Each structure stands twice: as structure tokens, then as C-alpha cells.
Amino acid sequence: MSTTKAPPAHPVEAEVRKPSTRRRLVPYWLLLPGILWLLVFFALPMVYQASTSVQTGSLEKGFEVTWHFRTYWDALTDYYPQFVRSLLYAGTATLLCLLLGYPLAYLIAFKAGRWRNLVLVLVVAPFFTSFLIRTLAWKTILADGGAVVDALSTLHVLDVTAWLGWTENNRVLATPMAVVCGLTYNFLPFMILPLYTSLERIDGRLHEAAGDLYATPATTFRKVTLPLSMPGVVSGTLLTFIPASGDYVNAELLGSADTKMVGSVIQTQFLRVLDYPTAAALSFILMAVVLLVVTVYIRRSGTEDLV
Amino acid sequence: MPVLRWIRRNLVVLAGLLTLAYMILPNVVVMVFSFNRPKGRFNYAWQEFSLDAWKDPCGVADLCGSLSLSLRIAFWATAGATVLGTMIAFALVRYRFRARGAVNSLIFLPMAMPEVVMAASLLTLFLNMGAELGFWTVLIAHIMFCLSFVVTAVKARVMSMDPRLEEAARDLYAGPVQTFVRVTLPIAAPGIAAGALLAFALSFDDFIITNFNAGSTVTFPMFVWGSAQRGTPVQINVIGTAMFVIAVAVVLAGQSVANRRKSDAGK
Numbered sequence: 001m002s003t004t005k006a007p008p009a010h011p012v013e014a015e016v017r018k019p020s021t022r023r024r025l026v027p028y029w030l031l032l033p034g035i036l037w038l039l040v041f042f043a044l045p046m047v048y049q050a051s052t053s054v055q056t057g058s059l060e061k062g063f064e065v066t067w068h069f070r071t072y073w074d075a076l077t078d079y080y081p082q083f084v085r086s087l088l089y090a091g092t093a094t095l096l097c098l099l100l101g102y103p104l105a106y107l108i109a110f111k112a113g114r115w116r117n118l119v120l121v122l123v124v125a126p127f128f129t130s131f132l133i134r135t136l137a138w139k140t141i142l143a144d145g146g147a148v149v150d151a152l153s154t155l156h157v158l159d160v161t162a163w164l165g166w167t168e169n170n171r172v173l174a175t176p177m178a179v180v181c182g183l184t185y186n187f188l189p190f191m192i193l194p195l196y197t198s199l200e201r202i203d204g205r206l207h208e209a210a211g212d213l214y215a216t217p218a219t220t221f222r223k224v225t226l227p228l229s230m231p232g233v234v235s236g237t238l239l240t241f242i243p244a245s246g247d248y249v250n251a252e253l254l255g256s257a258d259t260k261m262v263g264s265v266i267q268t269q270f271l272r273v274l275d276y277p278t279a280a281a282l283s284f285i286l287m288a289v290v291l292l293v294v295t296v297y298i299r300r301s302g303t304e305d306l307v
Numbered sequence: 308m309p310v311l312r313w314i315r316r317n318l319v320v321l322a323g324l325l326t327l328a329y330m331i332l333p334n335v336v337v338m339v340f341s342f343n344r345p346k347g348r349f350n351y352a353w354q355e356f357s358l359d360a361w362k363d364p365c366g367v368a369d370l371c372g373s374l375s376l377s378l379r380i381a382f383w384a385t386a387g388a389t390v391l392g393t394m395i396a397f398a399l400v401r402y403r404f405r406a407r408g409a410v411n412s413l414i415f416l417p418m419a420m421p422e423v424v425m426a427a428s429l430l431t432l433f434l435n436m437g438a439e440l441g442f443w444t445v446l447i448a449h450i451m452f453c454l455s456f457v458v459t460a461v462k463a464r465v466m467s468m469d470p471r472l473e474e475a476a477r478d479l480y481a482g483p484v485q486t487f488v489r490v491t492l493p494i495a496a497p498g499i500a501a502g503a504l505l506a507f508a509l510s511f512d513d514f515i516i517t518n519f520n521a522g523s524t525v526t527f528p529m530f531v532w533g534s535a536q537r538g539t540p541v542q543i544n545v546i547g548t549a550m551f552v553i554a555v556a557v558v559l560a561g562q563s564v565a566n567r568r569k570s571d572a573g574k
Binding site: 028037038039049105106123124125129131132143239247263284 | 322323326329330337352391392397398402404410416417419434451454508512515518527528535539544547550554562
């Protein structure tokens with residue numbers, strides 16, 4: 001670096017600087033192809049979608065940008081039940097994932113011992129079996145008159161859930177409960193892995209120290225483990241909630257016409273009705289709502305250095 | 308009550324194992340029903356044991372075609388996303404430059420976006436460009452959404468890497484290329500492999516983005532989706548089972564290799 005401080009007119013200086021400018025360009029060359037790919041196939045499409053959402057016209061006559069913002073209002077009033085449902089189902093599934101996933105992540109991090117790798121493999125392996133096939137398997141598991149439904153019925157669980165509006169007529173398939181069950185199942189690995197990574201980083205001696213200071217296991221968990229695992233909780237929640245809110249596969253395969261989520265509407269408008277402006281507006285509203293929820297959540301949980 | 312006390316003491320373990328059972332249950336069902344001989348078009352109720360589907364996994368029209376298409380797309384998407392993603396990860400960890408924040412957000416955003424939003428916006432781009440939907444549009448889309456995951460995986464590994472190892476290599480008169488090939492790459496390899504594995508799984512399994520941008524091309528997830536409406540052949544369960552077994556075997560084998568290396572290094 002001392003060479004750059006030499007008098008600028010010196011001829012040797014120019015020769016020294018050449019490789020250093022080249023070196024300074026290295027990161028840009030490394031970034032160029034990937035960033036270009038994301039700009040052209042991720043950012044640019046968003047611009048196209050924004051323009052599509054303010055167009056009017058039809059497939060035969062062609063679409064034109066008319067700054068018709070009413071499309072947004074119409075889309076929202078027509079499909080707000082699907083919006084509310086998406087957020088509700090995704091929120092419930094996220095909460096269930098957290099409740100179910102935390103003990104398993106804890107088990108892998110602290111209790112599994114030499115079984116740790118095997119359990120981790122069993123958590124990750126579902127990634128590699130087609131999730132559509134596994135979702136279809138839930139049709140068999142939750143089938144009317146199947147073992148699960150019979151058991152829930154005998155235990156009078158279905159009476160309670162029916163009263164809450166989660167199930168109807170002593171069946172689980174084609175009800176909100178089936179959809180939430182499928183969503184929870186499909187996104188559990190996305191909750192468990194971040195939880196596990198942040199739990200694994202906790203120094204086991206902290207638990208011993210808490211015990212030495214007469215903390216009960218419950219207090220240790222509340223005052224030591226849980227706060228230290230918050231980064232995992234936050235990123236797990238985001239990784240579950242965001243994809244779940246846009247998912248329509250579970251709602252379509254396990255639900256009924258009354259459990260349709262907003263992704264399903266976007267898909268139908270785009271691929272079947274071919275009403276591109278409405279579809280684009282819907283997808284923008286979904287994006288805005290999700291980003292809003294996520295931003296508020298990150299602010300409130302106070303871990304902004306996640307990314 | 309010793310039993311109750313035992314349950315209370317092992318509550319976490321029991322709850323964890325129950326969750327694990329919940330996660331494995333559908334895989335077990337898929338496996339069991341691959342040996343079924345269903346009545347009618349749908350394979351949702353147990354009828355009788357049969358090995359027919361295992362003897363003839365490609366016996367259904369278009370099934371193995373869609374499978375090989377998905378494998379080809381996943382292969383190229385993994386290759387593309389891994390190369391581009393690794394380059395970005397190295398740039399982000401190893402260099403200070405302007406626009407770092409902007410690059411980081413551009414990497415983060417695809418992961419913070421519901422898939423259906425990306426799928427729909429990409430379709431508007433392709434429609435506006437008049438691109439023909441098919442293999443290439445699906446491949447472009449897959450590289451796009453796998454990229455961020457590869458960057459994250461590789462970044463994590465490169466960040467924990469000791470830069471002094473590379474300095475040491477340079478002190479021993481290794482050139483930049485030699486340092487990279489002999490020192491940097493081997494250390495970063497587990498991160499790159501994890502990123503590539505993730506990209507392969509994500510691409511192979513993707514339905515939503517593919518469904519929007521595939522036109523009339525049918526990948527394996529799209530075949531399964533269609534069969535949920537028309538009738539599900541048992542062969543789907545056979546392939547699902549085979550995928551599960553292969554995945555578990557590959558991951559366990561990889562881990563045992565890593566373990567052996569670790570114990571060798573310990574000697």
C-alpha cells in the first residue's frame with residue numbers, strides 16, 4: 001500500500017497501480033453473472049408484474065397500461081376471504097411448527113448423542129422425497145373412517161374441533177384442519193433446522209451454571225435456552241410463514257372449495273381465466289402483506305442482523 | 308408413581324420423538340402403499356399386497372419421461388446455481404466493495420418472497436418477451452430461486468474459514484490459482500456440496516414456480532399433481548420410496564466419509 005503514496009508523476013507508479021485496479025475489480029467480476037441473473041429474472045419480472053397490474057384489456061384485444069388502480073381494490077374486495085384464510089392458516093401452521101419443532105430441535109442438539117446424525121438425516125430426508133407424494137399420503141392417513149379419524153372421534157376431539165369450526169361432520173379431510181395439518185407437516189424442516197443450528201451453538205456449561213445457581217430446569221429453559229435460541233425462532237418462523245402463506249398445494253389436495261388460499265386464486269387467474277391484471281394485482285398485494293408482516297415481526301423481535 | 312416421574316423427566320425427548328414420528332409417517336405410508344394393488348384409479352385405500360408396481364416402475368405412460376426431465380433440469384439448475392452462487396458467496400465474504408448491502412438484499416429477497424409471487428412475475432416477463440415456455444424457462448426459473456440458497460450455504464462455510472491458511476500457502480510460494488485449487492476450494496467444499504445438494508432437492512421438488520413457467524412441459528411434480536386429479540398410479544409410490552431410500556443412503560454415506568476423515572485427521 002505504501003507505493004500508492006509515492007509521487008503521482010513517477011513512471012513506476014503507473015505500473016504498480018495496474019494490477020491493483022484489476023484486483024479491486026475482482027469482486028465485481030465474481031458478482032456479475034449471478035447478480036445479472038437475479039436482476040433479469042427476479043427484479044425485472046417484478047417491474048413487469050407491476051406494469052401488468054395497472055393494465056386493462058383482454059387477451060383478444062391485448063392489454064394496455066391505463067393506470068387502472070381499481071384492479072387492486074376489486075381484487076381485494078373479491079378475494080379478501082382467501083387472503084385472510086391464507087394468513088390465518090399460515091400463522092397457525094407456523095405456531096404449530098414452532099411447538100412441534102422446538103422439542104425435536106432440542107432433542108437433536110442436546111439429547112441425541114450418537115443418534116444425532118441419524119435423526120438429522122430423518123429430518124432432512126423428506127426434502128428429497130417429492131413433497132407432493134407425501135402430501136397425497138395425508139389423504140390416506142386422514143381418510144374418512146381411517147384409524148386417525150376414528151381415534152380422534154372416539155376421544156371426542158372431533159366434537160371440539162367441529163365446535164371451533166376446524167372440522168365438520170366427523171371428518172378431517174376437506175376441512176381447515178387437514179390443510180393446516182398438511183402445511184405444518186410440509187414446513188416443519190424449515191423450522192427445525194434453524195432452531196437446531198441456534199440451539200447447537202449454546203454452550204452446555206451455561207445450563208450447568210444455571211443449575212448451580214439453583215434454577216429449576218423450567219427456569220433454565222425460560223431464562224437461558226429460549227432467549228439464546230431466539231435467532232433460530234425468528235428465522236424458523238420466517239422460513240415457515242412466508243412460503244406457507246403463498247402455498248396452495250396443501251389447500252388444493254387436502255382441502256375443499258371452502259379452504260382455498262390466495263395462491264390458488266392467483267394460479268387460476270393467471271393460468272386458466274387469463275385475467276393477468278387481476279392476477280398481478282393479487283400477487284402484489286400478497287407480497288406487500290407478507291413483507292409488512294415480516295418487517296413488523298423482525299422489528300419487534302429485535303433481531304435485524306439476521307440476513 | 309415412577310412411570311409418571313419418568314415421563315416428566317423425559318418429556319422433551321418424548322415430544323421430540325412424537326414430532327419425528329409425525330414427520331416420518333407419510334413416508335411410511337408411501338412405502339407401504341407402493342405394495343398395494345388398488346381397486347379403481349386412486350391408491351388411497353389398502354386392498355391387497357402386490358409387487359406389480361415394483362416390477363414395472365415405468366409402466367405408466369409419461370411417468371418416467373417426466374422423471375428424467377426433472378432430473379435433467381435439477382442437474383443443470385444445480386450446476387448453474389452452484390457456480391454462480393459460489394462466486395457471489397466468495398465476493399461477499401472476501402471483499403469489501405460498494406453496493407454490498409444492495410447485493411445482500413438482492414440475495415435475501417427471493418427467499419423472503421412467497422413462491423407464487425415469483426412464479427407469477429416471471430411468467431409476466433416471459434409473456435412480455437414472447438418466450439416459448441418449456442425446458443429453458445423452467446431452467447432459468449430454477450437457477451434463479453436456487454441461487455440464494457447456494458449463496459447462503461457457501462457463505463456460512465467460507466466465513467468460518469481461517470484466511471491465514473491461504474496466507475500460509477502464499478508464503479510457501481503458491482500462486483493464486485494454486486492457492487485456490489489446493490487450499491481454498493477443498494476447505495469450502497463441504498459448504499459448496501451442501502449448497503448443491505439443497506439446490507438439487509429444491510429444483511427437483513419444485514411445483515409452484517414450475518407449474519407457472521413450464522407451458523405444456525410436464526416435470527415429475529407436475530405429473531404427480533395431475534395424477535391427484537386423474538388417478539394416482541402405484542408407481543408414484545414406488546418412485547417416492549426409492550427417492551427416500553436413495554437420499555438417506557447418500558446422506559449417511561457422505562456423513563460416514565466425513566467421520567472417517569475426521570478420525571483419520573485425529574490420529
